Amino acid sequence: xxxxxxxxxxxxxxxxxxxxxxxxxxxxxxxxxxxxxxxxxxxxxxxxxxxxxxxxxxxxxxxxxxxxxxxxxxxxxxxxxxxxxxxxxxxxxxxxxxxxxxxxxxxxxxxxxxxxxxxxxxxxxxxxxxxxxxxxxxxxxxxxxxxxxxxxxxxxxxxxxxxxxxxxxxxxxxxxxxxxxxxxxxxxxxxxxxxxxxxxxxxxxxxxxxxxxxxxxxxxxxxxxxxxxxxxxxxxxxxxxxxxxxxxxxxxxxxxxxxxxxxxxxxxxx
Amino acid sequence: xxxxxxxxxxxxxxxxxxxxxxxxxxxxxxxxxxxxxxxxxxxxxxxxxxxxxxxxxxxxxxxxxxxxxxxxxxxxxxxxxxxxxxxxxxxxxxxxxxxxxxxxxxxxxxxxxxxxxxxxxxxxxxxxxxxxxxxxxxxxxxxxxxxxxxxxxxxxxxxxxxxxxxxxxxxxxxxxxxxxxxxxxxxxxxxxxxxxxxxxxxxxxxxxxxxxxxxxxxxxxxxxxxxxxxxxxxxxxxxxxxxxxxxxxxxxxxxxxxxxxxxxxxxxxxxxxxxxxxxxxxxxxxxxxxxxxxxxxxxxxxxxxxxxxxxxxxxxxxxxxxxxxxxxxxxxxxxxxxxxxxxxxxxxxxxxxxxxxxxxxxxxxxxxxxxxxxxxxxxx
Numbered sequence: 001x002x003x004x005x006x007x008x009x010x011x012x013x014x015x016x017x018x019x020x021x022x023x024x025x026x027x028x029x030x031x032x033x034x035x036x037x038x039x040x041x042x043x044x045x046x047x048x049x050x051x052x053x054x055x056x057x058x059x060x061x062x063x064x065x066x067x068x069x070x071x072x073x074x075x076x077x078x079x080x081x082x083x084x085x086x087x088x089x090x091x092x093x094x095x096x097x098x099x100x101x102x103x104x105x106x107x108x109x110x111x112x113x114x115x116x117x118x119x120x121x122x123x124x125x126x127x128x129x130x131x132x133x134x135x136x137x138x139x140x141x142x143x144x145x146x147x148x149x150x151x152x153x154x155x156x157x158x159x160x161x162x163x164x165x166x167x168x169x170x171x172x173x174x175x176x177x178x179x180x181x182x183x184x185x186x187x188x189x190x191x192x193x194x195x196x197x198x199x200x201x202x203x204x205x206x207x208x209x210x211x212x213x214x215x216x217x218x219x220x221x222x223x224x225x226x227x228x229x230x231x232x233x234x235x236x237x238x239x240x241x242x243x244x245x246x247x248x249x250x251x252x253x254x255x256x257x258x259x260x261x262x263x264x265x266x267x268x269x270x
Numbered sequence: 271x272x273x274x275x276x277x278x279x280x281x282x283x284x285x286x287x288x289x290x291x292x293x294x295x296x297x298x299x300x301x302x303x304x305x306x307x308x309x310x311x312x313x314x315x316x317x318x319x320x321x322x323x324x325x326x327x328x329x330x331x332x333x334x335x336x337x338x339x340x341x342x343x344x345x346x347x348x349x350x351x352x353x354x355x356x357x358x359x360x361x362x363x364x365x366x367x368x369x370x371x372x373x374x375x376x377x378x379x380x381x382x383x384x385x386x387x388x389x390x391x392x393x394x395x396x397x398x399x400x401x402x403x404x405x406x407x408x409x410x411x412x413x414x415x416x417x418x419x420x421x422x423x424x425x426x427x428x429x430x431x432x433x434x435x436x437x438x439x440x441x442x443x444x445x446x447x448x449x450x451x452x453x454x455x456x457x458x459x460x461x462x463x464x465x466x467x468x469x470x471x472x473x474x475x476x477x478x479x480x481x482x483x484x485x486x487x488x489x490x491x492x493x494x495x496x497x498x499x500x501x502x503x504x505x506x507x508x509x510x511x512x513x514x515x516x517x518x519x520x521x522x523x524x525x526x527x528x529x530x531x532x533x534x535x536x537x538x539x540x541x542x543x544x545x546x547x548x549x550x551x552x553x554x555x556x557x558x559x560x561x562x563x564x565x566x567x568x569x570x571x572x573x574x575x576x577x578x579x580x581x582x583x584x585x586x587x588x589x590x591x592x593x594x595x596x597x598x599x600x601x602x603x604x605x606x607x608x609x610x611x612x613x614x615x616x617x618x619x620x621x622x623x624x625x626x627x628x629x630x631x632x633x634x635x636x637x638x639x640x641x642x643x644x645x646x647x648x649x650x
Contacts, residue, residue: 165357171344172351173371
């Protein structure tokens, strides 16, 4: 119990750089940009941003689901290999994260743009140029590419920890391979699925850089709007209100997902 | 009753060139309680896994009711397993764990409910249906694991060291319980253990294994009273094993003295191993015995004393209810039926000498075995 002071530095950090900024956001969200007096008008204007909120959530959900579908088999396969191989493969999955996020996104743009490498190659065989970037598909591609490791990490951890004897036991009780997966492996990896989906969904729903670089004019996401309120529209009060609503939205989504894991099984909660 | 159900014919198994089982031949009768007994690494669990279908033998055949089943996967065998540490499904409650196999078999929910309730009755766990398995004690998890396997009405139940994780008292209760369930259900149990007492208590037939080979098959009485070689004599109970020479039928010579015994059929002057169980030795006054020795150590064991007696430099373990002080000179008498003669084997000379005996010996041995087991499991 006396060791609790060890968490002191973190508590100070959290107070200075999370709680105080949060209070400032709340303050700005409920004050007028010109007079500085209390107002609900920022909140009242949220309705007009509803389509963008929905778009953001939609793109983030689609990205998270694609990450899940792509990431699960990868995580499962890695967990089946020998420990040494597992470490190596896991490192490979993490490798893209060693390169700057911005750089990776720009690299995708230069691959996909009309004069990019892919279109030039396609041009050689008489196809195209195809419109590969500046659309929703490209935004989703960018998010899946960037956030896939965050999906694989928790899935791999959970699948690896599943006791091999449970698989033997299921076979012993009459399950073929598919039934073993559906009745044992999949239910036991739900905590990993929830963590993975959360870890992809949360950054994806608030992203702005990917949608700016890879999205078209109609691909604006809520992160872009918030950024522009602070940097170009000079209306930090509206930006703060948007941020606050986004935060509540994310918390609600996470709470709903954690509901499926039960009280004590979730690996990561945000 | 004694119809043959399973036969292992010339089974061998090797992992990466390392031989784990060497030419195992064994048949198992219907409704019998058979125990595979041996030290860690003897191949007993592998034998069980071969019968369960989790491991394919490198050579030989597994026959079930006369049909070769080598290539039949575990989920299609009429065999269920109680795993080491139970392997209950943590995401399901007690009821759903037991119902698991029945749901796979697509039985109606009414029938499932009836059979699950029936099984909970058999293992004495009625009222626990809704409990999460993580909230059960070791003994309760054990019972659920047995119920989960038996509810499928297998012809054979395989039990892989199922009592290893329980404390001594619970283990003794479960031994009796398992035997009762086996008799009540009337099916074949194949039980794996390294605990000789457990094997003696429960089994109809014991198969003693070491280094991937079967050393002896027999009833508990046979195995104890008529061990085939020094390994079996030492592994099952305590034994003093001496070098002897058969001078004629029913006459054996050791320590330069001839003794009457009951064994015959050995060659004249054949070198043999002589087994004398510590509890069979009669202590008499020094001048009235066949042999005369000095007590070098005494350990109180509750029911009896373990005393170590030095006879001409060879130390025996003798169990007696009469206290003998260290340094006392005592005589012993050996009745013909107390002397058991075995053929020489590769194990001769490796066991049965108590010169290095100490009171802690057994415990150290057990601890080392437990660690070995741990290591074995971690290595999987």
